[in-house]
Amino acid sequence: MTAINWKEEVQKREAEILAETQRFLQIKSVLTSTEKQEEPFGPGIAQALHFLLNKGKNDGFSVKNVDGYAGHIEAGEGKDLLGILCHVDVVPEGDGWSVDPYGGEIKDGKIFARGAIDDKGPTMAAYYAMKIVKDLGLPLSKRVRIIIGTDEESDWRCVDHYFNHEEMPTMGFAPDADFPIIFAEKGITDVEIRQQPIEGTKGSVQLTSFVSGRRYNMVPDLATAVLEFHSETDIENKYDQFLKDQSLKGSITDKSGVYTLTLEGVSAHGSVPDKGKNAGLTLLRFLHTLELDEQANQFVGYANAYLVQGALGEKMGLNRKDEVTGDLTINVGIMSYNQEEAGHFGLNIRYPVSAHIDDIIDTIKEKSESYQMTIKHFTDSKPHHVDQKHELIQTLQKVYQEQTNEEPTLISIGGGTYARALEAGVAFGPLFPGREEVAHEKDEYMVIEDLLRATAIYAQAIYELAK
Ligand SMILES: [Zn+2]
Structure with missing residues (x-):
């Protein structure tokens, strides 16, 4: 089998990825109070969750809405489960924006909106990564799930509920922090x-x-x-x-x-x-x-x-x-x-x-x-840590190095990332080394080149981990 050119596969879908990311960012998915049981975090967050689940269904994946608290989009077959943990909720936009915070405007090679980098842009990167693996008809020996959280910015009631009712992945990653790989987090x-x-x-x-x-x-x-x-x-x-x-x-x-x-x-x-x-x-x-x-x-x-x-x-x-x-x-x-x-x-x-x-x-x-x-x-x-010799880390390091030609350094941090919701999980992107931190800030953006690079990295990672 000839090597797959993941970047080329992403490029072929660039227009679609950008247009769909814009639509996704235009949903104001901020936590609000609610009366409806099926929308525990309010209508905006529910709409963002439905958007992704509908998309998954239309593309032929199996999908599940777990009581409005979370959901998943699944591909592949097998006993083991690879999880990719994302979230669709965003913090309120705050003041001082020079663009519409829910516009998804593209200028100077960046896409602007609340949630662009945290975490809706990366969520779309993970989604299209899984879609590319599916489109190519690559055989998988594991199931792959994009797990969609909805309360990451507040109390993590989404993952609490989800893992009370659904299976814990064998291993996984969360595209909700920094590249290369955050493998250890303090308690x-x-x-x-x-x-x-x-x-x-x-x-x-x-x-x-x-x-x-x-x-x-x-x-x-x-x-x-x-x-x-x-x-x-x-x-x-x-x-x-x-x-x-x-x-x-x-x-x-x-x-x-x-x-x-x-x-x-x-x-x-x-x-x-x-x-x-x-x-x-x-x-x-x-x-x-x-x-x-x-x-x-x-x-x-x-x-x-x-x-x-x-x-x-x-x-x-x-x-x-x-x-x-x-x-x-x-x-x-x-x-x-x-x-x-x-x-x-x-x-x-x-x-x-x-x-x-x-x-x-x-x-x-x-x-x-x-x-x-x-x-x-x-x-x-509790502190969170995956052994450096674990297959997950070894594979993600190899993928990151091949895709970027950069050293796949392992990072240890004092803060907590969403990856700690997984038993064997690491934070893997989306912010590349040297990029400005704009999560939760006004004029939040994601560099479009990074969005596409991350999609290619996630596609190869999914394939290598689940093949
Ligand atoms: Zn986040």
Whole structure:
């Protein structure tokens, strides 16, 4: 058999791929509330799911709608199942677009719309990849399923429901992140820590309130503290000096003995806390130099003992590390304090594949006790990892190298991709190395050449993995 020219097969279908991608992008598939049971995430998302399933049916695939939560398009025969996990929901368009966010306009070699790169463009690439394999009449020894999620941007209720009712693929990939291949993702836990209020305590300085950060997975870039002094103070000079020493921006204002301090940090994603400057932790470092009332002193003391300058968990006794996914990281995304309710911390911890959630939670519990802090609640998304020698990875590496002539590097990340919904799954594209990240941004686009390249890569990958 002569080698298949996958790029040529894609080129033959270029006009159709672009026109159909435009139609798909013109459906505003944003999560909305709904009364209809068969449309759990609203009419826009339902319409996008139907669009794909109808397309699959018309092209002769077998299709299934799983209660409006998800669906699949299937080809081939055999015991094993190859899954390609995509999603049709998009985040709201937001403001500031220079084109219609649901127009699918093509200009300068790019196709523009909310969902162009995340994840409707790549979904169409995967669809046409499967169609090319079918059109060529290539024999497959496995079944291949495009699994269509509808709630990836919110709560993943789509994959939860789908895998409660449908078979887990033997292996698979998700075209919903970066090329070449993301093979390892850290575990992610959000831990909420609460301080027990202490009654009737006094100090020479009263911390009235403290606020910094609103989201677990972001480094806070602003912190505000309100302090009350019952005697003379040189706090203004002291704070100015602190800001100067740290080369930071901030302010202090005085209203008859009540001082409001603000501090500006640098925001960053929660998976890379050291890339930012945590405004809250920095201000807590300053507060640690004051003689605070007992309750506030516990709150500030706890932060300074275990969290300030401890982004790799070294102060909490959580410096876990391995070769696959690197260091554990702690982002303190939320900090708040007021006199009635006492203190509150929200930690976003990313842990390597060799670490264990129970060990992490027990360690935090143990450290927190002496400061009257307790873990109120935590969530956990387990680390995800496919062995480098696994057939899936070996095959995708070979395909990527052949199609692009680039090194098929394996990437390990702190964030979580949709691939973790699969038991043996990796993220495989669609963003090529060096391309601008525009998912969730205004004027989201996908480079048309990349859309076509990805289609050829996915077609060969499907064939090689399922032949
Ligand atoms: Zn996505």
